[in-house]
Amino acid sequence: xxxxAIIGVGHSKFGKRSDASLRELAFEAYSSALDDAxxxxxxxxxxxxxxxxxxxxxxxxxxxxxxxLGLNPQPTFNIEAACASSAVGxxxxxxxxxxxxxxxxxxxxxxxxxxLSNEEIQELMGRAGDVMWESPFGTTMPAYYAMYATxxxxxYGTTEEQMxxxxxxxxxxxxxxxxxxxxxxxxxxxxxxSRPVSAPLKLFDCCANADGxxxxxxxxxxxxxxxxxxxxxxxxxxxxxxxxxxxGRKGPxxxxxxxxxxxxxxxxxxxxxxxxxxxxxxxxxxxxxxxxNYEDLGFAKPGGGTRLLEKGETELGGKIPVNIDGGLISKGxxxxxxxxxxxxxxxKQLRGEAGSxxxxxxxxxxxxxIGGIGMYSAVTILRA
Amino acid sequence: MGFEKFGRFGYVSQTKINPLLSYLEKGQIAATKCKKCxxxxxxxxxxxxxxxxxGIEWVVLDGKxxxxxxxxxxxxxxxxxxxxxxxxxxxxxxNGLRVFAPISASVDEKQLKPGTELNLKVxxxxxxxxxxxLE
Numbered sequence: 338x339x340x341x342a343i344i345g346v347g348h349s350k351f352g353k354r355s356d357a358s359l360r361e362l363a364f365e366a367y368s369s370a371l372d373d374a375x376x377x378x379x380x381x382x383x384x385x386x387x388x389x390x391x392x393x394x395x396x397x398x399x400x401x402x403x404x405x406l407g408l409n410p411q412p413t414f415n416i417e418a419a420c421a422s423s424a425v426g427x428x429x430x431x432x433x434x435x436x437x438x439x440x441x442x443x444x445x446x447x448x449x450x451x452x453l454s455n456e457e458i459q460e461l462m463g464r465a466g467d468v469m470w471e472s473p474f475g476t477t478m479p480a481y482y483a484m485y486a487t488x489x490x491x492x493y494g495t496t497e498e499q500m501x502x503x504x505x506x507x508x509x510x511x512x513x514x515x516x517x518x519x520x521x522x523x524x525x526x527x528x529x530x531s532r533p534v535s536a537p538l539k540l541f542d543c544c545a546n547a548d549g550x551x552x553x554x555x556x557x558x559x560x561x562x563x564x565x566x567x568x569x570x571x572x573x574x575x576x577x578x579x580x581x582x583x584x585g586r587k588g589p590x591x592x593x594x595x596x597x598x599x600x601x602x603x604x605x606x607x608x609x610x611x612x613x614x615x616x617x618x619x620x621x622x623x624x625x626x627x628x629x630n631y632e633d634l635g636f637a638k639p640g641g642g643t644r645l646l647e648k649g650e651t652e653l654g655g656k657i658p659v660n661i662d663g664g665l666i667s668k669g670x671x672x673x674x675x676x677x678x679x680x681x682x683x684x685k686q687l688r689g690e691a692g693s694x695x696x697x698x699x700x701x702x703x704x705x706x707i708g709g710i711g712m713y714s715a716v717t718i719l720r721a
Numbered sequence: 722m723g724f725e726k727f728g729r730f731g732y733v734s735q736t737k738i739n740p741l742l743s744y745l746e747k748g749q750i751a752a753t754k755c756k757k758c759x760x761x762x763x764x765x766x767x768x769x770x771x772x773x774x775x776g777i778e779w780v781v782l783d784g785k786x787x788x789x790x791x792x793x794x795x796x797x798x799x800x801x802x803x804x805x806x807x808x809x810x811x812x813x814x815x816n817g818l819r820v821f822a823p824i825s826a827s828v829d830e831k832q833l834k835p836g837t838e839l840n841l842k843v844x845x846x847x848x849x850x851x852x853x854x855l856e
Contacts, residue, residue: 456799459796459797459798459799460798460799460800462798463797463798463799463800463801464732464798467821468732468733469724469732469733469736469764470764470821471821472728472732473727473728473729473730473731473732473852474728474729474809474821474822474823474852475729475730475794475797475798475800475801475804475807475809475823476809476821477794477796477797477798479796480792480794480809483792484790484791484792484809484811485790486792487790487791487792487835488789488790488835491790491834491835492835532795533793533795533806534795534796535792535793535794535795535796536792536793536795537792538792582764582821583811583819583821584763584764584811584818584819584820584821585819586819589789589835590789590790590811
């Protein structure tokens with residue numbers, strides 16, 4: 338039991354959703370979350386709309402999303418923390434309901450990315466880093482993570498073949514997730530032969546831009562107990578920041594301090610250690626990111642992330658199954674929706690409703706969501 | 722021209738650290754230093770974090786650096802596509818501060834690894850733009 342519960346979760350199909358607008362994607366996730374919670378929309382007394390708004394055509398999307406969901410005149414606003422937007426949305430909602438300012442609030446993570454031309458997306462991607470000191474040299478999102486990969490390879494002997502184990506694992510589970518953008522498994526050879534994006538990262542080491550929405554219904558303990566007996570409890574919330582500029586960060590660039598700091602806060606609040614986690618969702622924006630995350634979250638020692646993969650410890654049936662909903666690599670990465678999508682997967686696991694990918698007896702779940710090039714990282718721990 | 726002259730393709734035009742461009746024009750790379758506590762900043766900052774009201778002065782760097790990590794970019798933002806593929810690096814300067822910079826195409830990339838000694842030098846672009854790179 339805790340002070341704040343997730344009483345319902347919803348998810349749209351992720352991918353190139355040329356059939357739906359931003360508001361309609363949000364409605365799909367919201368409507369399925371209401372069904373899941375078995376409550377009426379009139380119960381919702383506020384909405385936290387999470388998106389990296391520069392990708393959306395709609396400016397200040399909370400306005401139109403709240404209108405389309407029928408959530409006027411209740412308070413609404415946008416939360417933006419790049420790829421970690423909806424994890425930060427949950428943190429915000431936690432504060433709003435545990436303070437009793439709100440009773441039941443919805444966190445809607447949504448992103449409409451594929452409406453932009455490739456040219457527009459690439460231009461935006463170019464400004465993902467420090468726009469004064471790094472973007473003027475032609476940075477990209479993959480370039481930053483590739484630099485961590487280069488450093489990890491040099492220090493620990495990590496190979497491209499080992500990194501390829503991440504997309505191979507995640508795409509295997511993506512094939513079982515009807516909401517995933519990619520539902521076809523891939524082989525190590527296909528990953529290694531895919532075209533270079535930013536060395537050593539290749540196309541299949543990278544997640545894809547996508548459209549989609551995921552939604553959480555959040556309630557304080559009192560309301561949650563009245564409304565449902567299927568609550569999943571928020572046990573730990575960790576959020577940290579790191580310099581946005583790569584030059585402002587210290588150390589050998591083989592780990593994300595920001596994730597270590599967020600994890601420490603979350604473990605402390607939940608009073609658990611990494612060994613207690615039964616199932617995890619970690620930010621696999623790139624293959625190398627998942628490996629670094631294992632190490633930064635304490636699932637493996639520094640440099641030991643690849644060993645965990647090789648031994649199958651992060652597979653279903655392993656010591657700590659990770660991204661067995663397919664991860665960003667299979668689902669696609671509708672930036673603002675990704676954090677809520679991770680929590681959707683954990684809620685299903687902790688309620689024992691994950692079907693063919695159910696982890697037996699899962700009681701504690703952990704989600705880790707990196708924002709942008711690692712300036713934000715959120716770690717959320719949920720309990721059954 | 723304002724600060725958009727900085728880089729291969731600059732985005733920001735207005736800043737307090739415009740004097741960097743004058744140093745680059747002279748073939749020098751300069752950092753800022755707090756007049757009171759002496760803390761040095763690179764990339765230059767207009768404001769010292771420790772002595773917020775003391776003002777800053779400019780100091781020229783020797784450019785000696787060691788590579789921390791790097792990548793080769795194949796898929797680039799539109800403004801940079803004519804130059805693909807290109808190398809980007811993170812290096813540590815002799816004063817312990819770090820710089821994010823392109824690596825000159827004249828560098829043999831097979832020799833590159835964390836720890837490789839490189840020099841941060843001024844470079845001029847075709848559009849009269851100025852920047853620095855590792856060579």
